[in-house]
Amino acid sequence: MAYTTLPKLLNESETAAALGVKRQTLSVWRCLKRVPLPYVKLSNRAIRYREADVQKFLDARVVTPGATAAV
Numbered sequence: 001m002a003y004t005t006l007p008k009l010l011n012e013s014e015t016a017a018a019l020g021v022k023r024q025t026l027s028v029w030r031c032l033k034r035v036p037l038p039y040v041k042l043s044n045r046a047i048r049y050r051e052a053d054v055q056k057f058l059d060a061r062v063v064t065p066g067a068t069a070a071v
Contacts (some may be wrong), residue, residue, distance in 0.1 A: 009040060009048035018054055 016023045029035035030047070037057050040048045 008051040010051055010054060012047055012049075015049040015054055019058070 004039060008058060008068065009019065010025055012023045016026055019026075026037075026047075030039060038053045042055065
């Protein structure tokens, strides 16, 4: 995939703060593969999250009270 500009990468602390969770929670999510939040593994210790992926993750979880649920 070619980028005209590189996506903004967030470190684990920034991502955890944006999502309101602990860094350890992100680690559990990655390990268990239950939460569909893509990440970039630069090395064994360097994990980054694309800002756009974090935004999509949040957008997919918006709940509108009173809206009819899709079946």
